[in-house]
Amino acid sequence: xxxxxxxxxxxxxxxxxxxxxxxxxxxxxxxxxxxxxxxxxxxxxxxxxxxxxxxxxxxxxxxxxxxxxxxxxxxxxxxxxxxxxxxxxxxxxxxxxxxxxxxxxxxxxxxxxxxxxxxxxxxxxxxxxxxx
Numbered sequence: 001x002x003x004x005x006x007x008x009x010x011x012x013x014x015x016x017x018x019x020x021x022x023x024x025x026x027x028x029x030x031x032x033x034x035x036x037x038x039x040x041x042x043x044x045x046x047x048x049x050x051x052x053x054x055x056x057x058x059x060x061x062x063x064x065x066x067x068x069x070x071x072x073x074x075x076x077x078x079x080x081x082x083x084x085x086x087x088x089x090x091x092x093x094x095x096x097x098x099x100x101x102x103x104x105x106x107x108x109x110x111x112x113x114x115x116x117x118x119x120x121x122x123x124x125x126x127x128x129x130x131x132x
Contacts, residue, residue, distance in 0.1 A: 006058055007124070013051035018115060020045040021107040028100070042103075046084060049110065053080045073117060080110045 024045045027038035061071035083106040090098035120126045 006055060010052055010055040010059060011125075013048045013055060014111070014115070017045055017048035017052055018111045020048060021111055025104065025107065049080060049084060049106075053077045073114070076110065076114055080106065083110070 020041055024038060024041035027034040027041055056074065056077050061074070083102060087099050087102040087106065090096070090102055117123070118125045119129060121130050
């Protein structure tokens with residue numbers, strides 16, 4: 001299966017989110033807060049996450065467990081979008097600790113754990129990385 005433009009767009013959004021996430025989280029850590037950097041990097045990260053989630057809805061799976069082209073990994077799309085909404089809801093209500101926990105959890109689960117799942121040998125990127 002060749003690299004389709006849709007998968008390339010999805011991978012670009014996802015890799016940018018993986019790269020931007022630590023910087024957005026770092027900008028609010030420690031004794032020196034960098035709110036302008038945090039906000040700018042946070043909006044860029046959220047844009048990448050929304051782009052990755054929305055582009056993933058159009059990627060169809062040929063996996064045996066797929067239903068209408070949606071495999072179990074597609075369940076992370078609504079979880080990601082719900083997590084982003086929840087983080088903004090925490091922020092709007094002034095619950096900064098809840099916002100922080102939600103964003104940290106979302107980064108770890110949606111970027112790191114999901115990224116590792118995509119590298120499994122039976123998945124497309126896994127086959128590219130490990131060979132067929």
